[in-house]
Amino acid sequence: MSAPLLELIDLVKVYRLAGERLFGPHAHVRAVDGVDLKVTAGRSYGIVGESGSGKSTLARCAIALERPTSGEACLMGVSLIGASRRDLRRMRAHMQMIFQDPYGSLDPRQRVERIVAEPLSLLDGVSGAEMTARVSESLQAVGLVKTDARKYPHEFSGGQRQRIAIARALITRPKLVVADEPVSALDVSVQAQVLNVMTDLQQRAGVTYLLISHDLAVVEHVCDEIAVIFRGRFVETGPTGILLAAPAHPYTRALIDAAPKLRAERGRRRPAPTSASSGAGCAYAPRCPYAQDRCRSEAPRLRELGDGRRAACHFPLPANGLASGRATV
Amino acid sequence: MLLEVEALNLDLPTPTGPARIVREATFGLDLGGTLGVVGESGSGKTMTALAIMGLLPEGARISGKLRFEGYDLAALDEEEWRHLRGNRIAMIFQEPMTALNPLQTIGRQIAEGMVLHRGLSRSAALAEAATLLERVGLPDPARRVRSYPYELSGGQRQRAMIAMALGCAPKLIIADEPTTALDVTVQAQILDLLARLREETGMALILVSHDLAVIAENCERVIVMYGGMVMESGPTRDVLERPAHPYTRALLAARPQLGATRGGKLRTIPGVAPPAGEAPAGCAFAGRCPLTIEACAAAMPPALALGPDRYARCIRLDEAERTQ
Amino acid sequence: MTDQTFLSRARANPSFLWGAALVGLIIFAAALSTIWTPYPPEAIDIPHKLLPPSSTHWLGTDQLGHDVASQLLAGARVSILVGVIAVGIGVLFGVALGLAAASAKGLIEDAIMRLSDFAFAFPALLLAIMLTAIFGPGVVNAIIAIGIFNVPVFAKVTRAAANGVLTREYVLAARAAGKGPVAIAIEHVLPNIASTLIVQATIQFAIAVLAEVALSYLGLGAQPPLASWGRMLSEAQRLLFQAPRLAVFPGLAVVLAVLGLNLLGDGLRDLLDPRLRARR
Numbered sequence: 022m023s024a025p026l027l028e029l030i031d032l033v034k035v036y037r038l039a040g041e042r043l044f045g046p047h048a049h050v051r052a053v054d055g056v057d058l059k060v061t062a063g064r065s066y067g068i069v070g071e072s073g074s075g076k077s078t079l080a081r082c083a084i085a086l087e088r089p090t091s092g093e094a095c096l097m098g099v100s101l102i103g104a105s106r107r108d109l110r111r112m113r114a115h116m117q118m119i120f121q122d123p124y125g126s127l128d129p130r131q132r133v134e135r136i137v138a139e140p141l142s143l144l145d146g147v148s149g150a151e152m153t154a155r156v157s158e159s160l161q162a163v164g165l166v167k168t169d170a171r172k173y174p175h176e177f178s179g180g181q182r183q184r185i186a187i188a189r190a191l192i193t194r195p196k197l198v199v200a201d202e203p204v205s206a207l208d209v210s211v212q213a214q215v216l217n218v219m220t221d222l223q224q225r226a227g228v229t230y231l232l233i234s235h236d237l238a239v240v241e242h243v244c245d246e247i248a249v250i251f252r253g254r255f256v257e258t259g260p261t262g263i264l265l266a267a268p269a270h271p272y273t274r275a276l277i278d279a280a281p282k283l284r285a286e287r288g289r290r291r292p293a294p295t296s297a298s299s300g301a302g303c304a305y306a307p308r309c310p311y312a313q314d315r316c317r318s319e320a321p322r323l324r325e326l327g328d329g330r331r332a333a334c335h336f337p338l339p340a341n342g343l344a345s346g347r348a349t350v
Numbered sequence: 351m352l353l354e355v356e357a358l359n360l361d362l363p364t365p366t367g368p369a370r371i372v373r374e375a376t377f378g379l380d381l382g383g384t385l386g387v388v389g390e391s392g393s394g395k396t397m398t399a400l401a402i403m404g405l406l407p408e409g410a411r412i413s414g415k416l417r418f419e420g421y422d423l424a425a426l427d428e429e430e431w432r433h434l435r436g437n438r439i440a441m442i443f444q445e446p447m448t449a450l451n452p453l454q455t456i457g458r459q460i461a462e463g464m465v466l467h468r469g470l471s472r473s474a475a476l477a478e479a480a481t482l483l484e485r486v487g488l489p490d491p492a493r494r495v496r497s498y499p500y501e502l503s504g505g506q507r508q509r510a511m512i513a514m515a516l517g518c519a520p521k522l523i524i525a526d527e528p529t530t531a532l533d534v535t536v537q538a539q540i541l542d543l544l545a546r547l548r549e550e551t552g553m554a555l556i557l558v559s560h561d562l563a564v565i566a567e568n569c570e571r572v573i574v575m576y577g578g579m580v581m582e583s584g585p586t587r588d589v590l591e592r593p594a595h596p597y598t599r600a601l602l603a604a605r606p607q608l609g610a611t612r613g614g615k616l617r618t619i620p621g622v623a624p625p626a627g628e629a630p631a632g633c634a635f636a637g638r639c640p641l642t643i644e645a646c647a648a649a650m651p652p653a654l655a656l657g658p659d660r661y662a663r664c665i666r667l668d669e670a671e672r673t674q
Numbered sequence: 675m676t677d678q679t680f681l682s683r684a685r686a687n688p689s690f691l692w693g694a695a696l697v698g699l700i701i702f703a704a705a706l707s708t709i710w711t712p713y714p715p716e717a718i719d720i721p722h723k724l725l726p727p728s729s730t731h732w733l734g735t736d737q738l739g740h741d742v743a744s745q746l747l748a749g750a751r752v753s754i755l756v757g758v759i760a761v762g763i764g765v766l767f768g769v770a771l772g773l774a775a776a777s778a779k780g781l782i783e784d785a786i787m788r789l790s791d792f793a794f795a796f797p798a799l800l801l802a803i804m805l806t807a808i809f810g811p812g813v814v815n816a817i818i819a820i821g822i823f824n825v826p827v828f829a830k831v832t833r834a835a836a837n838g839v840l841t842r843e844y845v846l847a848a849r850a851a852g853k854g855p856v857a858i859a860i861e862h863v864l865p866n867i868a869s870t871l872i873v874q875a876t877i878q879f880a881i882a883v884l885a886e887v888a889l890s891y892l893g894l895g896a897q898p899p900l901a902s903w904g905r906m907l908s909e910a911q912r913l914l915f916q917a918p919r920l921a922v923f924p925g926l927a928v929v930l931a932v933l934g935l936n937l938l939g940d941g942l943r944d945l946l947d948p949r950l951r952a953r954r
Contacts, residue, residue: 071533071535071536072504072533084850086846086850109852113850113851113852117850117851118847120843120846122843125842125843125844126843126846126847127847128844128865130865130866131861131865136844139848139851140851140852143851143852143853178622178623179391186847189847208390208623209560209561209562209601209604210390210600210601210604210618210619210623211390211622211623213604213605213606213616213617213618214618216616217615217616217618221615235533238605238606238607238608239606241606265608275535276534276535277608278538279534279535279537279538280534281537281538281541281563281564281567282566282608283562283563283566283602
């Protein structure tokens, strides 16, 4: 069994906030609070969470844009943390990133060919002719044409720009592509175009995605495995279909319920109770309608539930979706 | 009818001459009703909302019928508009951070409208502002009245904006993508809040969004806009369950659905939506529509009635029906 | 598409047009003076001193018989030279420092910024006087002094503009691709702040011209027989009631030069910046 494509072991990233007083203590934010992750080649992985959950920070640590406070990150078995600048650069050929904002992620002063070729230009031993050929190849793979290479970003629409960003991510033929909210800023019909490009590349070019999103439907469409993140910790992980059909963690259930659906009945959502968090105990307890005393005093750890699922909950929801024990609200 | 819009046309000045942003839009809203305006970028939905508020940019020209509570909105002068805005018609914007003045406390911003329209004293208005903040579910309202926008989270700011809109008990609230910038859980809370307030006050709501599902859950009626035209209009349930117009169909087909097959191809619309004001003559969807024929580009398709208050602008509705 | 619309907008921008015209005139005068002037600017002609404007001496002569018109043309040369070199020094070192500060952050950024603040705290003129006092008067030293003053200006402006660009996602994308900070600064930051720097350069150019005039007026800039507008003003002071025109002509030249540069800067700001931001 070969090494997983990407492996994160007990990853922690702590940010130091500006101190309130000149010499006083600084508050800290644990953006990522101990995350274990294994992405296998060929099985795309999705991370779902709300804003502030730490999912973007996690993505940036995974692609070595940020240095984690502690823990390990390995790409194809090689550590990203301990690597030298030169080794890291070589490894970047195998992992690339797509960003959320199609209007901000392309340099407005450069032509498309230069933008798309950038990751390739940083590798040694690629001739000018080969670069031009690869740029054309990449552009065509995302449904654009060779002549688009000479244009500037402002000549394209949002969806097309995102496709250019994907072309750029593909040019080094990476095994792993980390996509941070790649379609959130796009209109519905444009989203569909870009998602089709992404799934197409999964099938034809063997690209594996680490997809970050707040949109469950998008993650479900692209990914084989899902992890739900809350306050820097995974609260539930498992194969996509199983997890979404029968979520075990109340937060996952809340996310699924909260997503507006086309054929919905109004007014069946339970209001989220808000109470101060005690510090110890489950981070979700203040918002959880099923929280009990044990939840507030003891933080649950990720436990196997069978079917490849793991959930960090003392009272995971049973498979038929009903709560065990009575709701306390 | 609270709001009547008939054959509304909106032109904006551009360096190359006036651009028609909205074409022959027709829709209505009853007292206490809910209307969803669905469209993608360039569809003209935001401009339509701004037209109802009289917040169009300098040089904009409208024609057609635009009546609110009997007032002819197209003929109002600035003095009369100021009486309506914030008072009878209020608006909630997409980006609460830019819609709120970062240098004023929220209490002051909420109180402003009440002082202006209801003639309350500053202190009475501030007290009422605290009450409103409580009504919109903001914890610790007495303290929040003195907070600045940057001290609040996105969801809280949006609630503050809703409180501002409620200050003078408007008959109509226009919400322009009120939850797009928010998380799905917060989005759900805000929409629930709006529904509850509607029940309490009986105010009407126009919800502008590109998200069909949000509209489905919150609006009794919907109009689907594309390239400045209202392509389809009718009761939400009907339009979404039995869409008549090819564009509505395509929009519904393009959404990834929870529970659908993984990795399958989504049905996309080839090409790109035209930027505002640059839609082709005739039917704005001509060329991208799978059912396009020559006649489509020749003239604007007439609105064909499909029921007592349902219509669609398309000359190939039968074909659309058949190819479903 | 980009350049065509730039030209058409440029034509519609009165600030830019007038500025370009005035600056163009000064540059033309300076260029012309290198190959031809009505009379040699240094030529002394005592018998014909203090003549009013006539057909032989278009703007008259000064107290030593110098032809005023010729001196004015030669003075343009000095002003342009000072502006170009002093601003050039400022751009070369200031932009480099500013980019280094923005990219490196932390202690390096603080150190560079505090040094700039220190340099700013000195009144520019005082700095120039000090330097010329130490190293002696003369055009070259005046240029160096003014140039030194320009460095912190460009360092600060560059750093502020660069910070804005460094937070953009395309810079993040370049870092994700493995690009180093130096390459990012040159390939991504510089082209995107160029317009801000160009506008600042025109402003600094005007300031440099004024600074040279001031220094020459104090006797620290161009030394005789080199003609400069500042020196002309200085010498005209003594004869202010006898022949006010000797002060008016160089004074007018300075006004036109500075006005032209400021108008050009304003016009360029309109043409370059909002356009780029509105381009979506």
